[in-house]
Amino acid sequence: MNFLMLTSFKEVTGYIGYILLAILILLIMITAHEAGHYFAGKLFGFGIEEFAIGFGPKLFSRKKKDGEVFFTYFVWYGIGRFFIEGLRTDSLYWGTFKFSQVFAVITALLGLISLYNLKKDEIKKRFK
Numbered sequence: 001m002n003f004l005m006l007t008s009f010k011e012v013t014g015y016i017g018y019i020l021l022a023i024l025i026l027l028i029m030i031t032a033h034e035a036g037h038y039f040a041g042k043l044f045g046f047g048i049e050e051f052a053i054g055f056g057p058k059l060f061s062r063k064k065k066d067g068e069v070f071f072t073y074f075v076w077y078g079i080g081r082f083f084i085e086g087l088r089t090d091s092l093y094w095g096t097f098k099f100s101q102v103f104a105v106i107t108a109l110l111g112l113i114s115l116y117n118l119k120k121d122e123i124k125k126r127f128k
Contacts, residue, residue, distance in 0.1 A: 071114040078108025 034053050041048040081104035085091060091098040116123070 067118055068115065071111045071118065074111030075108050075115065078104045078106070078111060081107070 030053055034051070038048060038051045082101050085098055085100040085104060088098075088100075091100055093099065094102055
């Protein structure tokens with residue numbers, strides 16, 4: 001069936017249901033995969049202090065976060081906003097770029113810079 005020629009609300013909700021189910025299954029698979037890294041690290045005696053999925057904020061941690069979740073939100077918001085704004089057709093352009101996408105990239109970069117500044121001492125200790 002041509003996806004653009006859906007004829008009923010029931011068909012649309014059916015497709016959305018399948019998409020949400022696929023996303024849920026993918027999230028379960030990713031969580032199981034990352035848990036495997038976590039438990040293997042614990043088993044072999046590595047100093048595991050946190051459990052996270054992807055680059056996201058820590059799900060479990062023994063340390064205080066000190067703004068890490070806030071700045072991580074900026075990074076993920078900027079990335080998500082960049083792709084969402086790419087789909088829009090009624091955007092304001094700044095040269096050849098959509099202004100909202102430029103703003104999203106700036107937001108993500110500010111988040112990354114802030115995270116680096118927050119963690120730079122920790123990063124330097126790891127790579128000495």
